[in-house]
Amino acid sequence: MLETKRPVNKHKAYHAHVYFESETLALASDICHQVKERFGLKIGTIHQKNVGPHPKWSCQILFSSKHFEQLIPWLDANRAGLTVFVHAQTGDDLKDHTDYAYWLGNEVALNLAMFRK
Numbered sequence: 001m002l003e004t005k006r007p008v009n010k011h012k013a014y015h016a017h018v019y020f021e022s023e024t025l026a027l028a029s030d031i032c033h034q035v036k037e038r039f040g041l042k043i044g045t046i047h048q049k050n051v052g053p054h055p056k057w058s059c060q061i062l063f064s065s066k067h068f069e070q071l072i073p074w075l076d077a078n079r080a081g082l083t084v085f086v087h088a089q090t091g092d093d094l095k096d097h098t099d100y101a102y103w104l105g106n107e108v109a110l111n112l113a114m115f116r117k
Contacts (some may be wrong), residue, residue, distance in 0.1 A: 007102035009068040011088035016063065016075060019056040019083045019108065022048070027080055032059040034078070039063070039071055053097055053110040054085070062089075076104045083108055 020028035025048065032043045044060035051058065063071055075084050085108065088100035094115040101110075 004103045004107045005101065007068070007072050007086040007104065009065055009072075011065060011090060011100060013062075013064050013089035014068065015087055015089055016061040016071070017054055017058040017085040017087075018061070018075075018079070019054070019058050019085065021057060024082060025057070028057075028059055028082060031075075031078060031080075031082070032061065035061050035071070035075070038074070039067055041067060041071070053112055053114060055108055055111060056083075058085075072104070079104055081105070085110075 018028050018031055025046075029046050032046060035041055036043050042062045044062070046057075046059040047054075048057050050056065061071075072086070083103065083105035086102040086104065087096045090096055090100065094112065097110055097112060097115060
């Protein structure tokens with residue numbers, strides 16, 4: 001059995017994607033808005049549809065390595081059972097979503113076809 005890769009702070013920039021369904025929309029929205037208020041970070045649209053490689057509804061959080069040590073433990077403690085996908089933002093989308101992909105909660109298979117040449 002493969003072990004889920006936990007986030008590590010070894011990149012300059014990151015995205016975190018809070019995954020949710022219709023039943024957990026309010027919870028995910030609250031988490032993302034709390035991140036914006038607490039950490040002053042940019043959050044993306046709270047998508048109520050699958051977007052890009054993400055197989056669930058999601059909200060994106062943009063952050064840098066300087067916020068990592070405070071944000072990741074907070075997200076882990078406050079995700080209330082939701083899965084959070086964290087990945088590096090290096091400019092290589094395929095590597096960012098595979099080699100530099102990390103999880104809080106259960107790992108979910110991504111649709112990587114869009115990144116393959």
